[in-house]
Amino acid sequence: MIKKLLMLFTLPIMIVTLISCVSSTKYDVIATLYPQYDMARYISGDELSVKLILPYGMSPHDFEPTSNEMKIIEDASLILLTSYELEPWLVDVEHDNKADLEELIGTEYTDHDDHDGDDHDDHDGDDHDDHDGDDHDDHDSDDHDDHDGDDHDDHDGDDHDDHDGDDHDDHDGDDHDDHHHHDHADIHYWTRPDAMIAMVREVAEALAHISPENQDLFMARKEEYIEKINSFSDELNEFLHEYEDTNIKLFIAGHNAMGEFAEYYGFEIVSLYPDFIPDAELTSQELSNFIDLVKENNVLSLFLEPLFEAAPVATETISSSLASEGYTLEFLELSQFHNISASEASENMTLFDIYRNNIENIKRVIKSNYGER
Numbered sequence: 001m002i003k004k005l006l007m008l009f010t011l012p013i014m015i016v017t018l019i020s021c022v023s024s025t026k027y028d029v030i031a032t033l034y035p036q037y038d039m040a041r042y043i044s045g046d047e048l049s050v051k052l053i054l055p056y057g058m059s060p061h062d063f064e065p066t067s068n069e070m071k072i073i074e075d076a077s078l079i080l081l082t083s084y085e086l087e088p089w090l091v092d093v094e095h096d097n098k099a100d101l102e103e104l105i106g107t108e109y110t111d112h113d114d115h116d117g118d119d120h121d122d123h124d125g126d127d128h129d130d131h132d133g134d135d136h137d138d139h140d141s142d143d144h145d146d147h148d149g150d151d152h153d154d155h156d157g158d159d160h161d162d163h164d165g166d167d168h169d170d171h172d173g174d175d176h177d178d179h180h181h182h183d184h185a186d187i188h189y190w191t192r193p194d195a196m197i198a199m200v201r202e203v204a205e206a207l208a209h210i211s212p213e214n215q216d217l218f219m220a221r222k223e224e225y226i227e228k229i230n231s232f233s234d235e236l237n238e239f240l241h242e243y244e245d246t247n248i249k250l251f252i253a254g255h256n257a258m259g260e261f262a263e264y265y266g267f268e269i270v271s272l273y274p275d276f277i278p279d280a281e282l283t284s285q286e287l288s289n290f291i292d293l294v295k296e297n298n299v300l301s302l303f304l305e306p307l308f309e310a311a312p313v314a315t316e317t318i319s320s321s322l323a324s325e326g327y328t329l330e331f332l333e334l335s336q337f338h339n340i341s342a343s344e345a346s347e348n349m350t351l352f353d354i355y356r357n358n359i360e361n362i363k364r365v366i367k368s369n370y371g372e373r
């Protein structure tokens with residue numbers, strides 16, 4: 001009863017607020033994807049208003065703005081976009097400050113077209129070390145030097161090259177050219193932690209551009225943010241270091257979005273959908289191939305992709321088909337850094353929380369499938 005009365009009182013207020021939202025809400029910054037939203041929100045703090053235009057719980061692969069949303073986008077002082085490939089609806093939007101993050105972070109992280117075969121090793125050899133040399137060491141010079149000196153470099157030196165030498169080239173040779181892997185792989189460039197760090201830098205620059213009086217504040221928060229991502233990355237590298245003699249393959253009953261992430265850390269991720277978009281049609285052949293691979297690799301734990309509706313149906317089919325053969329699987333969530341759900345948003349989930357959950361679940365799946373080290 002009290003609730004009903006409250007509703008009666010608050011309803012007119014809500015309606016007024018809603019109307020005023022539609023007609024007059026203006027944001028300083030619009031972000032199109034959750035990661036850059038979280039970066040912008042953290043770096044700008046209370047100084048700027050930031051809105052994620054992608055509704056919570058929605059796949060960016062399915063999103064197209066309504067005319068109201070389009071107006072909010074156009075009225076913002078800054079648009080942080082992922083790429084015109086992911087967000088083609090932004091191509092024709094005229095705006096003074098459209099920060100195309102894919103273009104801004106540069107081809108080092110996004111352009112893999114020339115990297116099949118030979119270039120690829122060059123890429124890892126140069127860029128990767130450069131990265132460690134610049135960002136990482138600068139960043140870590142106080143606390144983490146020892147750690148970087150040992151683990152991180154070892155990891156790059158050993159695993160990464162081995163991995164590239166063996167698997168990756170094979171992979172390139174076979175599938176790659178046939179399936180235009182690279183064109184589409186670029187679409188998820190942000191899942192690579194070094195690309196994500198490059199994005200943080202560009203987001204901070206773009207924010208300082210529209211709010212130069214807060215330059216110092218934004219740059220300080222940018223460093224905090226990068227430090228946090230690096231610490232997650234270091235933790236995962238340290239864990240994976242114990243498995244460097246193992247050819248780790250992780251399985252996800254979801255779309256193919258974390259290839260770049262996995263490659264960076266020197267393992268392989270096998271996705272249920274070979275395609276790079278989640279709503280691609282899943283054939284029964286693809287489903288049975290995936291189940292065969294799960295069995296062949298003696299997989300006990302695997303990932304499912306939160307948010308997207310197709311995943312639970314597929315996971316059910318996979319579990320029940322394997323259960324009929326006496327094979328029990330454990331499914332854990334792996335966020336592919338696309339978005340969060342509305343309930344996660346109401347609990348103020350951050351990108352750091354996503355990293356924390358992902359790392360915990362990656363550790364659990366690896367321990368379950370390959371044993372504790």
Ligand SMILES: [Zn+2]
Nearest residue numbers: 257276277278
């Ligand atoms: Zn995706």
